[in-house]
Amino acid sequence: MDVESLIDDFVRAQPSRAVVLQSLRGDPVHVRRHADRVFPAASLMKVPLVITVLEQLDAERVVRRSDVGTTAYPSILEVFDDQHAFTLRELCSIMLATSDNPIGSCLTDLVGMAAVTRTAQRIGAVNTYMRVGFTDDELGAQARESTTTAGDMALILQYVASQPHLRSMVHAMRNSMRNFRLPLRLPDELPVAHKTGSLRGLAHDAGILFGADRDLVAVFLTEDQPDTAPVGIHIGDCIADVWHLLGEAV
Numbered sequence: 001m002d003v004e005s006l007i008d009d010f011v012r013a014q015p016s017r018a019v020v021l022q023s024l025r026g027d028p029v030h031v032r033r034h035a036d037r038v039f040p041a042a043s044l045m046k047v048p049l050v051i052t053v054l055e056q057l058d059a060e061r062v063v064r065r066s067d068v069g070t071t072a073y074p075s076i077l078e079v080f081d082d083q084h085a086f087t088l089r090e091l092c093s094i095m096l097a098t099s100d101n102p103i104g105s106c107l108t109d110l111v112g113m114a115a116v117t118r119t120a121q122r123i124g125a126v127n128t129y130m131r132v133g134f135t136d137d138e139l140g141a142q143a144r145e146s147t148t149t150a151g152d153m154a155l156i157l158q159y160v161a162s163q164p165h166l167r168s169m170v171h172a173m174r175n176s177m178r179n180f181r182l183p184l185r186l187p188d189e190l191p192v193a194h195k196t197g198s199l200r201g202l203a204h205d206a207g208i209l210f211g212a213d214r215d216l217v218a219v220f221l222t223e224d225q226p227d228t229a230p231v232g233i234h235i236g237d238c239i240a241d242v243w244h245l246l247g248e249a250v
Contacts, residue, residue, distance in 0.1 A: 003242050007031050010238045014231070016224040018150040021242065024161055026214025029246065035151035038127050039221045040144035042197030043099045044204055045130050047156055048120040050092040050169055052111045055119070059089040068106045072136055076100050093172035096195060104134035123159045125152035143199055150219040153206040157217050161193075161208055169193075173207065181205035182218060184236025187249060203228040205235055211248040218242075 003021070011017045011033045018034035053059075066082040068091070076098045086094075088107075095103040108116070113130040120128035131145040132138045160166045173193035176183075182205045183192045194207020206219040220235045222228075244250045 001241075001245070003029065003245055004031060006238055006241050006245070007033055010220075010234060013234060014222065014225055016222060018219075018221045020150040020154040020217070020219040022154050022158065022217040024158065024208065024215040024217060026211070026216075027246075029214075029216060032151065035154075036127070036149050037221075038147050038149055039204070039223050040197075040199060040202060041128065041130075041146040041148040042143065042199045042202060042204060043104075043134075044148055044153060044195055044197040044206055045116070045128075045146045046095055046099065046104055046134075047153075047160070047169075047195050047206075048123075048125070048128060049104065049107055049111070049116050049130070050096060051123075051156070051160065051166065052116045052119040053088055053092055053107050054166060054169070056111055056115065057088055059087060059092075061088045062086070063088060063091060063106065069102045069135075071102050073101070075102050077102055089168055093168055096169060096172035097175045098177050099196065101134040101136075101139075108133045120148075120152065120156065124155045125149075128152045128156070144202075148221075150206075150221045153219045153221070154217050157206060157208055157219070161215075161217075170208070174210075181220070181232045181235040182207050182209070182239055184232065185240035185250065186236075186243060190249075198228065201225050201228065203231040203235070205232075209239075209243065209248075211243070211246075214246060214248065216243075216246070 021031040023029040065084040116130040128148040191210040197204035209216045
């Protein structure tokens with residue numbers, strides 16, 4: 001079995017799946033399956049959102065916990081006192097590591113959805129549009145209105161990896177608390193800088209694997225899945241098999 005066949009098997013297993021693999025370092029790898037198919041972006045939109053904040057605002061600007069907002073759902077912010085002060089850079093990193101929605105809403109209010117779309121399209125992600133935020137009221141059917149593609153997310157991740165001023169993003173995504181997809185079957189010590197996206201019937205993961213001899217962008221987008229829990233296992237199994245075929249430790 002080769003890498004192309006592994007990806008074909010993953011894509012054929014359920015409808016509405018897309019994958020892009022793109023090497024950043026080491027022997028060339030370039031696999032695209034349904035790379036231009038448009039999917040709801042879900043929390044993957046937080047990646048271009050953070051790029052926009054870090055490139056357009058003062059990253060050392062201070063924001064109080066009390067100014068960020070609340071949610072009916074669990075939030076990492078609940079462990080902080082109302083007067084706790086964060087820099088925007090810290091809020092960006094916490095959001096990428098935990099996918100916290102109140103932080104996402106706060107940052108969106110600061111830069112605006114149109115600016116996030118412009119950032120994505122400047123990078124070349126022409127099918128990535130931010131049309132909805134992350135408030136509790138926006139987590140219903142309209143949560144699917146922001147869009148992206150596997151090809152777009154690969155471009156966005158390549159941009160993040162190439163820009164010294166965005167190193168804090170890579171560090172934050174390497175410390176993700178949501179490791180049930182791409183990193184699932186990979187060694188705990190392997191750096192995987194990734195961001196998940198989840199909605200009903202939808203399970204995404206997009207990231208960069210930093211190996212001994214290669215660095216690899218891996219984007220897995222799925223929609224219309226009857227049960228997203230096993231999808232995470234399928235993603236983890238697939239990328240682990242790919243990583244092993246590429247000669248890296250699993």
